[in-house]
Each structure stands twice: as structure tokens, then as C-alpha cells.
Amino acid sequence: MNTVGRPSAPPMSNPRADRVRDVAKLAGRPARLKTGRFVAEGPQAVREALLSHRADASAGGSGVVLEVFATQACLERLPELAELAAELPLRLATDEVIAAMATTISPQGVVAVCRITDYDLDDVLASGAQLVAVLCEVRDPGNAGTILRAADSAGADAVILTSASVDIHNPKAVRSTAGSLFHLPVVTGVDFDFVMAALHAHGLTVLAADGYGDVDLDRLQDESAVRRLAPALAPAGAVPDEAAVVEPSQPRLENPTAWLFGNEAQGLSDAQLAAADHRVAVPVYGRAESLNVGTAATVCLYASARAQNR
Secondary structure (H helix, E strand, C coil): CCEECCCCCCCECCCCCHHHHHHHHCCCHHHHHHHCEEEEECHHHHHHHHHHHHHHHHCCCCCCEEEEEECHHHHHHCHHHHHHCCCCEEEEECHHHHHHHCCCCCCCCEEEEEECCCCCHHHHHHCCCCEEEEECCCCCHHHHHHHHHHHHHCCCCEEEEECCCCCCCCHHHHHHCCCHHHCCCEEEEECHHHHHHHHHHCCCEEEEECCCCCEEHHHHHHHHHHHHHHHHHCCCCCCCCHHHCCCCCCCCCCCCEEEEECECCCECCHHHHHHCCEEEECCCCCCCCCCCHHHHHHHHHHHHHHHHCC
């Protein structure tokens, strides 16, 4: 049956076989909750899953990937997938079988069954987190995946999804992360009040992304740049006057920060806004009423990343 390394058994060809149906069921939340497994579809997601698995296994962990199914054509086109899966069960399957396992019309010949990793919030924050994205009741899988991908690109240390947010392991959300799901800790299903208490206990400033916020993101970025340049521009022997640069009540983007991003339709609730240390608005210079939550999150996270990495 399953072989280690490159597959030698005959390809799986029955799309109605029990094993195929078991994998297909993971598209539903009940099966994911029962088994603690989910499916990654397509070469990009599977490659990143395998790279994460190899790194975790080399560090003494159990890894994230449990098994891989691929067509012969896919492995011939992308031989590195078989190399990355050298120590894992890897089975050949026909296009029809892969299509039955996947949820996309064109799964590109490969799927992987992965283990859902549970992360403890305090453990994640205790490692010295500097930048965290918190999704508050974000229910659209595409938006959730986009924010996670943006957080990964900005070098964030973790992503947190509060209760009532989308299941980040559903197929559409996994696809939307483009593999970033396997790059950083993702804490899911956490009570909002518990998240806030943990963030503050670990010294993070909590900023709420809010179109009506009284703090302007552009101003925060300008002030961060001035603080960085002030020592070099000050006359010899002079001490820069920080009070002239920033009001004491203004947050500093270079400090450890957690950003709150709200529901697509309603945004952040009054209680969530009140729990944040500051409400920050992304300025809109054109005629658009507002930004999509995924776009706004990308702007906010990159503003913090730029300030922190200077």
C-alpha cells in the first residue's frame, strides 16, 4: 500500500474508495474536529507544508504532514515534491482520485493530509512576540487567508483568531494563505477577553484598525521615521526633544504591537474598540468608502514591520 519516498504501488484509481472519501470528508468542519486533520491542495501549499514538516522533524517534532497523494504527471513536473516527502507515505493517484479528494476544480495533481497544530497563546507570546495580528470574528475564509499571508509577509510572530472567526483550516482559507499557514503560529478559537489580557500581560500595545479612529496611521509612520532620523540630524552634542516629535498619548509603531482586525460587515464592536489601547485609521485619499479588511490589515502590518525593522 503506502510506500516511503517515491511511490511504487499501482495508482489509486477509484474515486469512490473509502480512503478517498475519508480525505474528502476533511473539507467539512466536523471531520476536521474529529480527526485533527485538514487537507492542503496544490503544489504551493503542499510544498510549504512539506518544508515545514521537514524543519519540524529535524528539530525533534512530529511534523505537520501525515501523507501525500499525487499524480504521476505532477511528480514528473515537480520532482522536488517527492524529494521533500522522502520520509512520508506518498501514494500515486489518478486525476479523478485527486479531484475527488480536493475541493477545487483544478487541484493541480497533489494533495496532502496534514495535522492541525494547536498552539498555546501564552507560550506563543512568551517567546518575545513583537508583531501579532488578531482576527476578531472575521468570517470570510478569503479575508482570513489574506490577513494570515500578509502577517507572514510582514514578519509577524503570530496570528490569533478569536471565537466566532472562520475555521482557518477550511479548504478555501488554506488556499488563500498560499502556504503561509505553515510558516507561523496560528492560535484559534480564543475568547476575546482572554486574548486582550494575554496581550497586555506580555507588554504588547493593542491597536484597533478602525476607519473612524482618532489616530492617523500616516502620522504614526511619519513620527517613527522622525525618531529614527532625529539623532543623525541633530546638531553635535544636542539632545533631540522627543516631546516635539510625538505626543505622549500617541502609540509607537516600533514597539511590540498587536493589531485588531474586525468583521467584514460590522467591523470591530464597540467593546472590542474600547478594549484596544488606540484606534488607528488608515487614511483614504480617493473616493472609496473604506478598505477591504484584508487590504487594511496589510497596510497596518507593514507599517509596524517597517518601523520595527528599521
